[in-house]
Amino acid sequence: xxxxxxxxxxxxxxxxxxxxxxxxxxxxxxxxxxxxxxxxxxxxxxxxxxxxxxxxxxxxxxxxxxxxxxxxxxxxxxxxxxxxxxxxxxxxxxxxxxxxxxxxxxxxxxxxxxxxxxxxxxxxxxxxxxx
Numbered sequence: 440x441x442x443x444x445x446x447x448x449x450x451x452x453x454x455x456x457x458x459x460x461x462x463x464x465x466x467x468x469x470x471x472x473x474x475x476x477x478x479x480x481x482x483x484x485x486x487x488x489x490x491x492x493x494x495x496x497x498x499x500x501x502x503x504x505x506x507x508x509x510x511x512x513x514x515x516x517x518x519x520x521x522x523x524x525x526x527x528x529x530x531x532x533x534x535x536x537x538x539x540x541x542x543x544x545x546x547x548x549x550x551x552x553x554x555x556x557x558x559x560x561x562x563x564x565x566x567x568x569x570x
Contacts, residue, residue: 524543
C-alpha cells in the first residue's frame with residue numbers, strides 16, 4: 440500500500456471527524472467559519488484581536504522592509520475599516536455580521552493598494568516615483 444491509497448482510504452474517517460465537529464459546534468451554539476472554532480461570547484473580541492494582530496504584524500513587516508508612507512496609509516485605511524466592522528458586528532446581528540463579511544475584502548484591497556504604492560515610490564515599476 441502506498442501513501443496515495445492510504446490517504447484516499449482515510450478520507451471517510453476525516454469526513455466523519457468533520458461531521459462530528461460540526462454537530463458539536465452546532466449543539467453549543469457556535470458558528471462554523473471555515474475553521475472549527477467557537478469562541479462563545481468572546482467572538483467579537485476574538486475577531487478584533489485577530490485584526491489587531493494582523494495590523495501589528497503588517498506594521499512590523501513595513502518597518503523591517505522600510506516601506507514608504509503609502510503602505511502605512513493603506514494600513515490606516517484598513518484599520519478604519521476594521522473599526523467599522525466592529526460597529527457592525529458588536530451587536531451580533533445577522534445583517535451586521537453579513538455586511539462586515541461582505542465588506543472584508545476591502546480591508547485587503549486597502550492593504551494591497553498601500554503595498555503597490557509603496558513599492559511604486561521605491562522605483563519597483565519604471566516611471567513611478569519620478570518627479
